[in-house]
Amino acid sequence: MEPNNAPATLGYVSNDGHFFSCRNPVVMQQAFHVIFVADRSSSMSLTDRQPLRNTPASDRIIQRSNNRFGAVLSSLYGFWxxxxxxxxxxxxxxxxxxxIILFDRSVVDAVVNDFSSSPDQLLDVVLRHNTSVGTNFTAAIQRAQxxxxxxxxxxxxxxxxxxxxxxxxxENQTVQDLCRAAVHLGKALSFHSVSFGQNLYSATLRTMFQIALEIQNNAPRDALAPAAVPSxxxxALDTVQLAETFLGIAESLTKPRGALIH
Incomplete structure (x- = not known):
């Protein structure tokens, strides 16, 4: 059967021409706009943490960013x-x-609303960027919004x-504005803050998560995506933990009901 000749009812035509009266499971699979917001301030140039070794992308990353920022790129590549x-x-x-938004004292849009690039193509884009000076969470969150x-x-x-x-x-208001904007548009934001380093320096990131989770939990349920991914x-104290964190988030998007709150 040709897809254009499918009966006018709920259902879909498979690649081999069979008509099924249920919804297409591919369409039912939840989809996401994932916005990565990554710090590239001068401290990310430190070499106490480095990219993962023995991965398909290791050599390319090590040649350009054999430092904390490179460790982040390794984890992004693993997620993709x-x-x-x-x-x-x-x-x-x-x-x-x-x-993909990279920030120091300002922000740069490395990738915006990309649907088609492969993990290697995405990596090639972010490898063009280096670390810089300053840190501006406000500008980064506002750009994400x-x-x-x-x-x-x-x-x-x-x-x-x-x-x-x-x-x-x-300001708490900046994070609240981001989360409430999503709710106003029709879907609660799933916000994941990742501290790459000592917990001593992560109070702000923890507060950002708490704000996002409260707004997410109080938002109306989304009828089109009832399986929420909790913020x-x-x-992550080292490169391996960082990679595991990103893989865990990727898995939570594949199976939303199994998401964990850390």
């Missing part, structure tokens, strides 16, 4: 690869979109993964 493998297992096209709003889709749940190795003052806070 895990999501790509999940899509390949369903034999479907990627429905997630990715945005702008990107989320400008590229809003009712088909995709917004997810922000915010990573830093330090602290920076930010989370995680401390």
């Amino acid at each position: 690869s895990a999501r790509a493998a999940a899509v390949a297992g369903r034999q479907s096209a990627r429905r997630d979109s990715y945005s 702008l990107v989320m709003e400008q590229h809003w889709s009712t088909e995709r749940t917004p997810v922000v993964i915010f990573l830093s190795d330090g602290e920076c003052p930010i 989370s806070y995680t401390t």
Whole structure:
């Protein structure tokens, strides 16, 4: 059967031409706009933590950023690869979109609302960027809100993964504005703050998570995506823990009901 000749009722036509009266399981799979917000301040140039070794991307990352920032890029690559493998297992096209915001005292949009780039292509883009001076959480969160709003889709749940190795003052209102904007547009934000370093310097990141989780828990349920991905806070002391954190978030998007709050 040709897809255009399918009966006018609930159902779908498979790749081999069979009509099924149930909803397409690929369409039912929850999709996300994942906005990565990563610190690239001068402390990220320290070499006490380095990229993962023995991965397909290790050599490229080590050549450009053999430091904390490179460790972050390793974890991003692992996240993208895990999501790509999940899509390949369903034999479907990627429905997630990715945005990557890098910040120091200012912000740069490395990738915005990308649907098609492979993990290697995404890595090539972020490898063009180096560490710089300063840290501005406020500018980073405000840019994340702008990107989320400008590229809003009712088909995709917004997810922000915010990573830093330090602290920076930010008003609670700034984080509240981001989270409430998502609720106003129709879907609660899933916010994941990741502290890459000692827990001593992560009070701000923990507060950001607590604000986001409270707003998420009090938001109306999304009928199109009833399986929520709870916001989370995680401390990663080294490169391996950081990679595990990102893989855990990727897994929580694949199986939303199994998400954990740290």
